[in-house]
Amino acid sequence: MSDTTPGDIADNASQPTGDPQKPAQISGPPIHEQSDGQNRKRKCPRWLRKVPVWVEMACAVALVIITWTYTHYAGSQLRTMIGQKQVSIDTVHLDQRPWIADTGFHARIEPNHQLTALMPLINVGKSPALNFRIRMDDQILKLDEPFTLSHIRFRGDFESEPSLYPSVAVTRIVPAKPETGEFQRSPLEWAFDLHAGDSVTPEQKKLLQKGDLRVYFFEEAKYNDVFGREHYTHWCGWLKKDLTSGVACKVWNDTDPEKY
Helix, strand or coil, rough: CCCHHHHHHHHHCCCCCCCCCCCCCCCCCCCHCCCHHHHHHHCCCCHHHCHHHHHHHHHHHHHHHHHHHHHHHHHHHHHHHHHHHHHHHHHHHHCCCCCEECCCEEECCCCCEEEEEEEEEEEEECCCCEEEEEEEEEEEHHHHHHHCCCHCCCCCEEEEEECEECCCCCCCCCEEECCCCCHHHHHHHHEEEEEEEECHHHHHHHHHHHHCEEEEEEEEEEEEECCCCCEEEEEEEECCCCCCEEEEECCCCCCCCCCC
């Protein structure tokens, strides 16, 4: 009979067989060391694993092109929106800007005295003309000498004047004694008393009245609108032989462009 006891049998059943010094081996690298490519290959369908590399590169290039096209289109749309917004702003500025016009012109020509002129202006725009400045000068030319832009020069600085507000009524000037250059105007009327650079001699005045000479007056006004933009207006005219009425020049009668 065997000497094995029931206790021995229980002990032997609880002990594992084999060499206790050698742990069990698991084939393949540990899970944390497996590459992303291997993980993706397990997740991808089998037919995708056979796609050539050049196809993957072509897809990547196509994705780049699509992304660039979308970005370019979005940028173009943004620039268009900004341009439309600027057009709307410019339209408002144009509609609300001041416009300066003259309602008459009367020169005073006295021998051996500086040429002067009274020039009433009116703001026909919708907003005040701020920081208003104006200057005037003259040229005395022979009858056969055409007046051009090259004759425009100012020997004096701008004279600061009060701001011109919209729809300010200005009364027409009525000459009282044309032969002396005197004039009369309503006490409620206001105008700019401008000084030119030249004076005429008695002989020159006779030549002006005879028509052998012409005196040209030209003015330049600058002003700002309520948006801070600067504008300008030019006037030019020459006196007839009566030295009371004038004719507009072919040049230098303009204002700044309506579009910016």
